[in-house]
Amino acid sequence: MAKAVNTLAALSQQLRTGSVSSRELTEDSLLRIARLNPALNAVITSCEDRALAAAAQADKALASGDVSPLLGIPMLHKDIFCTRDVRTTCASKMLAEFIPPYSATVVNRLETAGMISLGKCNMDEFAMGSSNETSFFGAARNPWDTARVPGGSSGGSAAAVAAGFATLATGTDTGGSIRQPAALCGITGLKPSYGRVSRYGMIAFASSMDQAGPMARTAEDCALVLSAMAGSDALDSTCSDQPVPNYAETLEQSISGLRIGVPKEFFSHHLDAAVADAIDRAIKELEQAGATIVDVSLPSTDLGVSTYYVIAPAEASANLSRYDGVRYGYRCENPADLEDLYTRSRSEGFGPEVKRRILVGTFTLSAASYDQYFMKAQQVRRVIANEYDTVLDNVDVIAGPSAPNTAFVLNDQSKSITDMYMEDVFTIGANLAGLPAISVPAGLVNGLPVGMQLIGRRFDEARLLNVAHQYQKRTDWHTLSPDLGGLV
């Protein structure tokens, strides 16, 4: 274990004082990726020439006095975000050769802010998975132990930041896909409120829950990036037009007197005992910082998994019907007729987990099952969201674990499909209710990172980031890095 590489905020300072150039940072990152990625498989596509050209532009802007906080900082995108003229695969054979003719709003905004895109990160295929093992390009590895998963679906992004490829990677979170890998890789990951960040150009999985967010070393870094990512977008009608605060401005507020709710259901039989101890200690740290800890209850926590695994596959089955081998994406060889073209292109182009979810989603949306499953799940979704709202009427923030365990071993045959779905038991609620949530490093168990999750009120990302930052000022878990000496 070693002390961490720089944070984004520190690099930003160094760039503005001229002690380092964007070109130097970009070259360092590219070199690190070239050396370590063969062992980690965190990056699917590298964009060296484009990155170096963008770094040269950034250095010119810096020399002319531009002090934008993100200018010249290298970063990576999850390969779910469309990047104009750069291959965007969603880690699927279906899109293995897809070159988008436009970029996602998130990509455009971060580029406009001056960030340097180094390439695209591995992920679970179409963001469906909690281990990165469903990727068509093979699983990314956890830098803390390469025999273990980095989590998912934004596993490549989490592994890349943990391994110091860059100080920032974008992720997306539909049921925990930013927070769980952030927890398992020992970094900080924020899922904003539904509608806080535009979904334009982000390949759709479950449209009523998908949300993009930053994955970085610290809450401070997440705050700097969210300020640039968030805000209304005419190209996404589900994106909120609520004003975007400067999240960095409220980080230093005291959390004395803040009420933090701890749901007893988050400390159930699903939770590993050693992880529970680490989270207990983290919550005590918040108490010592002046927060008032309140016992609360979210009785439908376990039901979240059932609800989510009806709604997400149903929305996915509709969203993924666009992949038919006609306009873009994989097409089978020598189709006999149009039906054969559709069926074989989809059957050969999608991996097993994606097909499982499409099947379930098609079933729950069929006329005979709609009321029993889909309608019922949407009603239970309301019950769950109401429970969160009631709790958040009485507390400012909810605290608990991000994941039930530390990183598990790759190809764990003892884990059934539904065991894997339970990985999301503590994260799913925030997606169903549309709430913002963040995972922060909160300890090590047997040398593997543990993440504490904080959940806030809708559009109150500022408070979450404030609490997370104050926690990180009192602890040093976020400064730890895995020892990667053996990988080179």
Added chain:
Amino acid sequence: MTHAAAVKEVAVLARLSISDEDIETATTEFNQTLALFDALSSVDTTQVTPMVNPLDAVQRLRIDSVETLVDREGLMRNAPAQDQHYFLVPRVLD
């Protein structure tokens, strides 16, 4: 309990094929997932309005003005088969 024949029928609707070799595993996994949903029936949801969108948002409309967002060449570049800006598919009419 959903039987293999029913799972195959769902696959047809989803335009996916499941081989005879794989149908047993696919049916087992399908039923494992459906078993996870049984818990939902324990919740009393009478009078509960389904939640379609977490913000209960309604569709926002924009001004109906013509904009060019994506160039045609860029779109056609990804077509598996094309001719003169038309997507080609197997013959559908004799």
